[in-house]
Amino acid sequence: MAEPVLLRRVGHVDPTRLEDYLAWGGFEALRRALLRRPESIVDEVKASGLVGRGGAAFPTGVKWEAVARESRTPKYVVCNADESEPGTFKDRVLMEGDPFVLVEAMAIAGHAVGAEEGYIYVRGEYIRAYERIKNAVEEATRAGFLGDHILDSDVSFHVHVYRGAGAYVCGEETALFESIEGKRGQPRQKPPFPTTHGLFGRPTVINNVETLANIPPIVLHGPEWFRSLGPEDAPGPKLYSVSGAVNAPGVYEAPMSVTLRELIEEYAGGVRNGGRVQAVLVGGAAGTFLGPKELDVPMSFSGLRKVGAALGSGAVMVIDEQVDMWEVLLRLARFFAHESCGKCYPCQLGTQRQLEIVRRMASGRIRYQDILRLRDIQATMADASICGLGQTAGNAILSGLRVMGLDVS
Numbered sequence: 143m144a145e146p147v148l149l150r151r152v153g154h155v156d157p158t159r160l161e162d163y164l165a166w167g168g169f170e171a172l173r174r175a176l177l178r179r180p181e182s183i184v185d186e187v188k189a190s191g192l193v194g195r196g197g198a199a200f201p202t203g204v205k206w207e208a209v210a211r212e213s214r215t216p217k218y219v220v221c222n223a224d225e226s227e228p229g230t231f232k233d234r235v236l237m238e239g240d241p242f243v244l245v246e247a248m249a250i251a252g253h254a255v256g257a258e259e260g261y262i263y264v265r266g267e268y269i270r271a272y273e274r275i276k277n278a279v280e281e282a283t284r285a286g287f288l289g290d291h292i293l294d295s296d297v298s299f300h301v302h303v304y305r306g307a308g309a310y311v312c313g314e315e316t317a318l319f320e321s322i323e324g325k326r327g328q329p330r331q332k333p334p335f336p337t338t339h340g341l342f343g344r345p346t347v348i349n350n351v352e353t354l355a356n357i358p359p360i361v362l363h364g365p366e367w368f369r370s371l372g373p374e375d376a377p378g379p380k381l382y383s384v385s386g387a388v389n390a391p392g393v394y395e396a397p398m399s400v401t402l403r404e405l406i407e408e409y410a411g412g413v414r415n416g417g418r419v420q421a422v423l424v425g426g427a428a429g430t431f432l433g434p435k436e437l438d439v440p441m442s443f444s445g446l447r448k449v450g451a452a453l454g455s456g457a458v459m460v461i462d463e464q465v466d467m468w469e470v471l472l473r474l475a476r477f478f479a480h481e482s483c484g485k486c487y488p489c490q491l492g493t494q495r496q497l498e499i500v501r502r503m504a505s506g507r508i509r510y511q512d513i514l515r516l517r518d519i520q521a522t523m524a525d526a527s528i529c530g531l532g533q534t535a536g537n538a539i540l541s542g543l544r545v546m547g548l549d550v551s
């Protein structure tokens with residue numbers, strides 16, 4: 143296993159001490175970035191091939207370039223630290239173990255796109271992460287890495303830390319903006335996109351925690367180095383949250399050439415009690431179940447697409463043969479019915495109908511007509527929902543049925 147990039151400081155530094163971060167090369171990337179033209183930083187992020195790690199897999203440099211080109215000010219940089227996807231806990235490990243890296247990355251992003259204000263939106267349940275991030279922002283401000291005229295330059299950047307209140311949908315970028323603005327956390331229609339109409343209706347870069355953690359190393363070591371860390375179509379390191387029936391659940395860093403089998407057997411110590419894999423949910427609740435015959439799939443965007451799945455946030459939930467799959471599907475259906483924000487009917491009603499049908503099937507009444515109904519609901523939600531929550535709410539259920547041999551194709 144190669145030397146970690148994203149996790150290299152986690153567990154080795156005191157995350158509350160700025161001195162520790164500095165001793166490990168912290169803020170060197172910001173120092174260098176401040177000596178350079180903003181466009182050259184955007185070009186470098188584009189050349190690195192970094193794509194967002196929050197689930198939508200959008201190229202980060204393209205997003206930054208669009209905001210940099212906007213002449214309207216103020217502009218904002220927002221860090222999506224909501225991490226609400228079930229089975230995902232990688233951002234938590236970064237925030238708790240290496241919080242200063244986020245502060246540094248956001249200041250670099252601010253300089254690159256011409257923003258002077260940043261917001262970090264932390265999942266409500268993540269109390270320790272919130273405390274660590276708040277402390278990092280205060281320490282960095284005191285030491286002159288944030289605030290007016292950072293390190294005596296012309297660049298100013300202030301960071302506000304905000305706590306969510308426990309809604310899955312507030313991880314969706316536009317619902318997150320609404321929440322920061324003090325409104326009900328519901329997604330907006332897109333377009334317009336955040337790059338032109340984001341937080342407070344202004345041009346906004348919004349990135350996931352892990353995406354941002356890649357920025358200082360890219361500035362320090364360059365895009366070629368970053369590209370050399372993974373397969374050609376999926377550069378850079380990736381964090382995988384591995385949970386469920388494995389001997390060593392945890393967050394693992396690997397290049398995206400890693401296979402699902404390697405993650406389970408080599409990184410996470412294999413299936414617990416010498417058991418066998420029944421199914422693996424890849425990408426979280428919004429993701430897809432794969433069966434035991436699909437474990438050799440590379441855990442990259444394109445690798446997973448080939449088997450009809452998506453990498454999403456990099457969650458890997460292992461279900462062994464001891465687990466009742468109906469119970470798992472029922473929980474997922476309950477989750478979506480509970481978390482649907484109700485703004486659009488396909489999702490508001492579809493998630494309720496889906497739950498009723500899964501409940502009926504889980505009680506032992508398995509009818510072909512119900513499988514057809516689930517397919518119909520999934521297709522309607524995918525086509526007609528406003529946001530990704532409804533668009534993906536049927537994926538895990540249908541793929542779970544497929545793995546159970548209830549073929550729905």
Ligand SMILES: Cc1cc2nc3c(=O)[nH]c(=O)nc-3n(C[C@H](O)[C@H](O)[C@H](O)COP(=O)(O)O)c2cc1C
Nearest residue numbers: 194195196222224225226313314315349350353530
């Ligand atoms: C229902 C829903 C929940 C989401 N939750 C998160 C989340 O917790 N964290 C996150 O970074 N992105 C989440 N996203 C994706 C964001 O909308 C957005 O794509 C992401 O923050 C962009 O950052 P990136 O380009 O760095 O990935 C969610 C999307 C949806 C539809």
Ligand code: SF4
Nearest residue numbers: 484485486489529532
């Ligand atoms: S898809 Fe669901 S969560 Fe998204 S806006 Fe519609 S009702 Fe709300």
